[in-house]
Amino acid sequence: MSTRVEKLAFLNDRLARRRGFLEAVLQSIQEGVLVVSAEGAVVYANRTAETMLGFESEHARGRPVERFLPDVDWAALARNGGGAWDGVSSLELEVLRPQRRILSVTAFPLAAGDAAAEEPGAVAILRDVTREREDAREALASQNARDMRMWAAQLAHEIGNPLNAISLNLQLMDRSVAGLPEGPDREDLAESLRISRDEVSRLDGLLRNSLNALRGGAPNLVPCDVLAVLQRALGTLRADIQEHGVSVDVAAPARLPPIPGDAEQLQQVFFNLVKNAVQAMGEGGRLAIALSADDRDLTVAFRDTGSGIAPEDFRRLFEPFHTTKSGGHGIGLAVVKRIVDAHGGRIDVSSKPGEGTCFRLVFPLATRRARRLPPPPAAR
Secondary structure: OHHHHHHHHHHHHHHHHHHHHHHHHHHHOOOEEEEEEOOOEEEEEOHHHHHHHOOOHHHHOOOEHHHOOOOOOHHHHHHOOOOOOOOOEEEEEEEOOOOOEEEEEEEEEEOOOOOOOOOOEEEEEEEEOHHHHHHHHHHHHHHHHHHHHHHHHHHHHHHHHHHHHHHHHHHHHHHHHHOOOOOHHHHHHHHHHHHHHHHHHHHHHHHHHHHHHHHOOOOOOEEEOHHHHHHHHHHHOHHHHHHOOOEEEEEOOOOOOOEEEOHHHHHHHHHHHHHHHHHHHOOOOEEEEEEEEOOOEEEEEEEEOOOOOOHHHHHHOOOOOOOOOOOOOOOHHHHHHHHHHHOOOEEEEEEEOOOEEEEEEEEEOOOOOOOOOOOOOOOO
16 A cells, blocks of 8 residues: 555656756746636746736636637637647737737647647637738838839929929019019019919928928028928918818917927928818818917817818737828828937827817927926925
């Protein structure tokens, strides 16, 4: 009897050692390992899986795995009656807690009676591919930037030459008008020519600024009056705004501090945002532009009553050549983002489909003043 007991003790000890060895292996690998029961409950998770999904195995054990890893048909995997690699499910998930990660998930069934499983269930192998996807996104952004520069060079050639020809012909017409006799007709023609020259000059400036932004030219940062720049941008779009019946309200304090900015590039930012808002609203919309400043930053908010931005378009909002507008090129917001970034600012966007969108630009001030704090509450 004692020999039999000793043998059982030896086998139990050997089994415990093997189990400890397997546990050590599972806890040391960089991939997450998650075991799920036939009912879809968490059975086991190694330390890497705990870190990726933000739970402790003891607290998660027995809870529905859908809480941590949705979009996997765990029940179908557990019901699979074939070998362990029949019905493999592979997908990528974005996990937002405890931190944003992109996980590659490979799940496969464990059939009851297999050496690897005492009862039906499934195993998921989790791999963090966040860095890989970010590298791929940066490579795509770099390729898009090269494409934009090529497009910019072609645009300069295709538009610049006709603009020069128009400008020369306007000069010739100006000389002809100067030779006409004095009178209302001459004054009307001279005024029309002046407007035409101004518009050609404006188009040339917009083209130059757009090309500089696309090529990634560094801004010339000098103390800049943001309200004055905004008013110039609105002036260039006055005809477009009136044609669409859009009302524009600008709210600003009596005094705004300057920011270190490039007036031409900032005018391009405001031009693009206002034009996008007008196009999004159609007829009779309202665009409210609010400027404000504190001790650190100056903020310009553009709030429209347009169609809003669909949730699926938010992630690609500033991506070059991505557009939801018929006939659009998808470079306007890419230019806005690059210029704002070059000025050390940031862009916050909020939108609700059918109700409108708000673009909020935040720029650092040229000088940041110390702020006086309110006195602490009196002791009771």
